[in-house]
Each structure stands twice: as structure tokens, then as C-alpha cells.
Amino acid sequence: MTSTVADAPRQRRGRLRFESILDAAESVLQQRGTTEISLPEVAAAAGVPPASLYHYFPNTRVLLFELARRYMEKFEVLAEEEVDHDRLEAWTDLFRIHCDRALDFYRSHPVAMRLLLGPESGWQIRSADLSANRQIGEIQYDRLLRHFVVPDSDELARALPVSMTIGDAIWALSFARDGDVTPEMAGESLRARIAYLRLYIAENTPKRVHPLGG
Numbered sequence: 001m002t003s004t005v006a007d008a009p010r011q012r013r014g015r016l017r018f019e020s021i022l023d024a025a026e027s028v029l030q031q032r033g034t035t036e037i038s039l040p041e042v043a044a045a046a047g048v049p050p051a052s053l054y055h056y057f058p059n060t061r062v063l064l065f066e067l068a069r070r071y072m073e074k075f076e077v078l079a080e081e082e083v084d085h086d087r088l089e090a091w092t093d094l095f096r097i098h099c100d101r102a103l104d105f106y107r108s109h110p111v112a113m114r115l116l117l118g119p120e121s122g123w124q125i126r127s128a129d130l131s132a133n134r135q136i137g138e139i140q141y142d143r144l145l146r147h148f149v150v151p152d153s154d155e156l157a158r159a160l161p162v163s164m165t166i167g168d169a170i171w172a173l174s175f176a177r178d179g180d181v182t183p184e185m186a187g188e189s190l191r192a193r194i195a196y197l198r199l200y201i202a203e204n205t206p207k208r209v210h211p212l213g214g
Contacts, residue, residue, distance in 0.1 A: 018056055021046045022067050029111045035064060035120045061122070064115060068125045071112040072132040078105060079139045083147070085211045091148045091201055092194050098140065099167065099190050103181060106171075117168070117175040130165065137161030146212045148205050156200045167193040 024046035028037055037060055043053040057063040078101050083094060106113045115121050116129055137160035144150055144160075167189040174185030181189075 017048065017052065021048065021053055021056060022070055025063055025067055026111050035114060039063065065124055068115040068121065069128055071109065071116060072129060075102065075105065075132060076135055078102065079136045083143065085147055088147055088207060091144060091205050094143060094147065095193060096190060099186065103186055106181065113175060117172040119176060133161040133164040137164055148207055150201060150205055153200070159197060159200045163193045163196050166196055
């Protein structure tokens with residue numbers, strides 16, 4: 001069975017070439033406005049011999065998967081960014097801020113939107129995206145406990161990645177209809193996510209006087 005995962009290099013020089021190929025693939029895809037791509041044209045854009053590219057990416061499916069996975073890693077880094085405690089009035093603000101940051105990233109990386117929200121991504125990318133949602137859900141759970149007086153709850157911890165998947169589904173619907181996540185559908189996504197989380201988080205959950213660990 002053909003692998004869908006690249007054998008990423010560990011040495012710095014190889015890693016730099018690996019990343020430069022992904023950069024070139026992103027550039028080509030952005031110009032094309034599609035996920036249709038060939039390895040020779042990516043090699044030409046990256047300025048590397050085709051044999052070097054094939055060494056890392058034996059087919060386009062692997063290349064697209066690795067590019068998508070790099071976006072997912074950036075979303076995790078984005079989720080880790082600190083939130084100003086003084087900006088928060090209600091627990092819902094945490095999720096509004098997270099959604100705003102994620103949408104800003106998508107709009108500045110249209111290829112990420114196409115790969116992660118578009119219908120062309122395939123089940124491998126979708127499965128990895130769901131796994132990334134679990135990781136980001138854990139980050140959001142820790143962030144919620146840090147800023148608000150929320151009981152430690154396994155059910156709530158499990159609900160957070162589910163809420164992300166609900167929100168993503170509405171973003172994907174908007175992308176399918178409009179080629180973008182429109183402001184109206186972004187609002188619908190956040191409302192759906194908040195409505196689901198209200199099953200687990202009380203509306204009047206108090207904010208901590210000082211964030212935990214702060």
C-alpha cells in the first residue's frame with residue numbers, strides 16, 4: 001500500500017529543503033486556485049532536481065498531506081498564543097478570539113482553506129484534521145480552566161474538540177458555497193459552537209480574578 005506520509009528528514013539541510021518544497025507547492029497551488037498539481041512543476045518552482053523532490057514526496061497525495069499537516073501544526077501554535085485576561089468578560093470570548101485568529105490565518109493562507117475545508121482534501125487529510133482538533137481542544141480546555149472558574153470535567157474536555165468539528169463543518173459549507181468563509185457563516189459557526197458548549201459550561205461561569213499560573 002502506498003504511504004501518504006513523507007519520510008521527513010532530520011538533518012537541518014534536508015529539513016530546509018523539505019520546507020522549501022512545501023513553500024513552492026503552496027505558491028503553485030495559490031496561483032492555480034486548485035489542488036491540482038504536478039511534482040515536476042513543484043520541483044521547478046522550488047529550484048530542486050525532480051529526483052530530490054521524489055525522495056521526499058513520491059506522489060502528489062503525500063505532498064498535499066504534508067502541506068496540510070504543516071498548516072495544522074501552525075493552527076496548534078496559534079491556539080497556544082496567550083489571551084489577554086483583561087479582554088475577557090465571559091467564557092464565550094475565549095472561543096470568539098480563537099475563531100477570529102483561525103479565520104485570519106485562513107484568509108492569509110487560502111491554500112490552507114482549500115486543503116482543510118474544501119471537498120478535494122480526501123479522508124487522510126480530514127482524519128489528520130480531526131486529530132489536530134483533539135490537540136487544539138486540549139489546549140482550549142486548559143485555557144478555559146486558566147481564565148474561568150470551571151470544574152475540571154472529562155465530559156467538557158471531550159466536548160471541546162467536538163465543538164471545533166461542528167464549527168469547521170459550517171466553515172466548510174460556506175467554503176463550498178462561496179469559496180470563502182463569509183462573515184455571516186463565521187457568525188453561524190460561532191453561535192453553533194457556543195450553543196453546543198452551553199450544554200457543558202454554565203452561562204454565568206465567573207471569570208477568575210487572576211488567571212491560573214499568572
